Amino acid sequence: MRRSAPERIGIGLAALGIAAWSFFPIYWMIVSSLRTPQDLFSRPTFLPKTVSLESYRNLLEVTDYPQQFRNSIVVALVVVAITLVASVVIAYAVTRFRVPFKMLIIGSMLYAYMFPPMLLAIPLYGIFVTLGIADSLLALVIAHCTLTLPLGVWLLWGFFKAMPFELEEAAMVDGCTRLGSFVRVVLPLSLPGIVTVAVFSFLLSWTDYAYALVMISSDTQKTLPVGLASMVGSFELRWGEVMAGATLIALPLFLMFTLLSRYFIQGLAAGATKG
């Protein structure tokens, strides 16, 4: 359908507006992290007058940021691993085996969507204090799994349910064991679903602030979001370093989005998020 010139110009302008609204704050964050401290406290200009990595150098040399970056990576990867193993098997068994209370299991996963963060955080912290693991990365891993496990089971349940059973049966008739057909047929075929669960588990863990705020108090155990936020609360507000830190948190996510955008969209469409 051909559109008239004024219509096309209007759509173009609207698209430009959407791009600016969505991207400008991100642009400003990146640009601010690249300005020199002196430049930062003079009148802001849309294009940086100078480009310097001083903020990044300070951030990485003076603060606990590198340690916190490692913490975030470790926590996120362990959470992804636990979530994948547990949710793949639960979802597979629920769709392929005669499991008692099947719908109750699946239904309760949905209810976990609705739990207010403090309904889980308050008791979890109490339990961790009793166990003596409060203020540790292990505590945070467990806390994040309370978010990612229900999500993973829910998503993969939808996935396995839609996958035809005949393929596995064919493999089993040809002499594969169930475990063999699971590994050789089911896992490769459900790779998109598994990647989606991995992506969203990583996202949840990497971006979490509320649980980390409750569970972690010492600087060396903090993950990036809490570590960065507590930098702002400290004696001297240094926006250059803060924006450099924010950029570095966002960078892995942008990278992931560029490479795996298909899975993001797929996951969103399946109601995969909690945010």
Place this chain on the structure above:
Amino acid sequence: MRSRYDWVIWTFFWGGLALTALFVGGPVLNAIWLSLHQASSFIAEPKFVGLGNYARVVQEPEFWSAMANGLIYALSAIVLQVVIGIAFAMVLNQPFFGQRLVRGLATLPYLLPTVVVALTFQWLADGSVGLLTVIARDLGLGTIPWFEQPATARASVILASVWLWTPFVTICVLAGLQSIPPALYEAAKVDGAGPVSIFFHVTLPQLKPVLTVVVLLRAIWMFNKFDVIWLLTKGGPLGATEHLPILAYKRAFSLFDVGGGAAVATVSFLILMAAVSTYLWMFPLEEKR
């Protein structure tokens, strides 16, 4: 069909299920148990007080103002997200040069950790050299107290939330728009319908299944959202942005009233459940066609 190695899968299944029940079910039951006890810290011996915590919490004016603040925040943020999200999706559904790029950019805010968004907004609104402050000064608007006055703090928190979570609505509605059969539009045009009437009589009704789910999910999350408000205002100024999640957090972790905090969290969950059940009764989720 049975197979020799079924037990491996069964073992993992029960193990995984037990893990999930322990991780998710355990804390919730423990929260309810805590809400029936009084403890002055996380290590103190809890004393059973029955529904005492609930009675105490509900009698405090903070509870009711937190409830009102939460409703104002959630309702305005949801309405704005849905309206802006639909508008964005309508534009992004049109063919134009660079459409893929703009769709990608429109998704980006949703990926950002809340802490990044909160800090960037605080930097933009910084009282001396923040970009928004400088622009407002140049336009002769004076200094806008973004986070210092109750009304502006509420608006700022809503603005940041809308910016961050609109892409969710945009993406879902865009997917919904693409599944509307073009024949419907052509039929409406033949009948002489204008763009406005097409929007209200074709597009919106066709989007209803998508919107029912989107509004439900956004409502649940906006009601429960803790981090964005805590990072921007800590519930202030004068408690203007303090809603139930923040009240629960403050009770448990600043005042060390663990039972009270658990009671607030439990009550807010019950309210949410009631609201969601009502919503689902009014707008039953349709099976996908």
